[in-house]
Amino acid sequence: MKFKGTDQYVATEDLQMAVNAAITLQRPLLIKGEPGTGKTMLAEQLAKSLDAKLIPWHIKSTSKAQQGLYEYDAVSRLRDSQLGDSRVKDISNYIVKGKLWEAFQADERVILLIDEIDKADIEFPNDLLQELDKMEFFVYETQEIVKATNRPIVIITSNNEKELPDAFLRRCFFHYISFPDEETMNKIVDVHFPGIKKDIVKDALDIFFDVRKVPGLKKKPSTSELIDWLKLLMADELGSSLLQEHDPAQAIPPLYGALVKNEQDVHLLQRLAFMSRRKG
Structure with missing residues (x-):
């Protein structure tokens, strides 16, 4: 077999x-x-x-x-x-x-x-x-x-x-x-959340992979942390609205505590958000 x-x-x-x-x-x-x-x-x-x-x-x-x-x-x-x-x-x-x-x-x-x-x-x-x-x-x-x-x-x-x-x-x-690409990650999300709205998944994955691309992160968020984050976002209507209202220029995602696991990375994302606002 x-x-x-x-x-x-x-x-x-x-x-x-x-x-x-x-x-x-x-x-x-x-x-x-x-x-x-x-x-x-x-x-x-x-x-x-x-x-x-x-x-x-x-x-x-x-x-x-x-x-x-x-x-x-x-x-x-x-x-x-x-x-x-x-x-x-x-x-x-x-x-x-x-x-x-x-x-x-x-x-x-x-x-x-x-x-x-x-x-x-x-x-x-x-x-x-x-x-x-x-x-x-x-x-x-x-x-x-x-x-x-x-x-x-x-x-x-x-x-x-x-x-x-x-x-x-x-x-x-x-x-x-190897870390899953976006297509494989979509399949993994479907396994854990059958019937989840595609627009929520797309917005969440865009933010998730953007965070992983940030240079200097001490610990990049993993698959298990993405699943926890999505579970939080789906817990009530607030989660999906936070995703939709999220400003792409902001480095810190909503409910970031499920994705970012140490203060060094939080400070890094905060600095990036501050620099983004100054440029804006």
């Missing part, structure tokens, strides 16, 4: 080809792109499209690769031994299975999402090289090998906060989600 997007997710032809190529090659699919361009949602919608279970592993700065395999709870075992608990005789009672173990042991093929891998330590990707390549790992405490019953489809996302090791990149199929 080929992935072609879903009724809730607009996948470009390039993205469809990347997903299907990674599945064919049985390689992890490494997805990069601006925050808010639908990298995490891709895994969710791929699972829906293939009718497969999604196992998400959301990475934090404190995450360790070992946690994805398993953890040995030595403290609990020591406490139980002091209390005379008979469970201490079986060390497997104190093995906590991680997300990779869960994915490897699944009865059917699952989607394993390793989300925002670049948040972790630089050694994190290297520590998973063999496990993701061979789809197996060794449990030292029980002397057993955990091998994937059904090879999971692995989706790895990155926001490019850190460079990933070459050895890790070599084992992945890579795709960069």
Whole structure:
């Protein structure tokens, strides 16, 4: 079954080809792109499209690769031994299975999402090289090998906060989600707001792309922020009238707090608006 997007997710032809190529090659699919361009949602919608279970592993700065395999709870075992608990005789009672173990042991093929891998330590990707390549790992405490019953489809996302090791990149199929053009963005808006008035979408997208073009922005508004902004504008009649009455010479859009996320960018837009008024 080929992935072609879903009724809730607009996948470009390039993205469809990347997903299907990674599945064919049985390689992890490494997805990069601006925050808010639908990298995490891709895994969710791929699972829906293939009718497969999604196992998400959301990475934090404190995450360790070992946690994805398993953890040995030595403290609990020591406490139980002091209390005379008979469970201490079986060390497997104190093995906590991680997300990779869960994915490897699944009865059917699952989607394993390793989300925002670049948040972790630089050694994190290297520590998973063999496990993701061979789809197996060794449990030292029980002397057993955990091998994937059904090879999971692995989706790895990155926001490019850190460079990933070459050895890790070599084992992945890579795709960069380019920011959607206006035509693709129209399709995305239609998915989220079926039946929305075309004139509202046109006015909103004109303003949205104008803001993205402003040089010097620390954080350009993303797709998810556009969706939030449109939701606000459609909440009542005031929103659509604000769009229609918006002066194109003004750099600050109505309800800008949904699009602009830091004070530096707000001040930049305010300066541009002031300079525009002076020229006018």
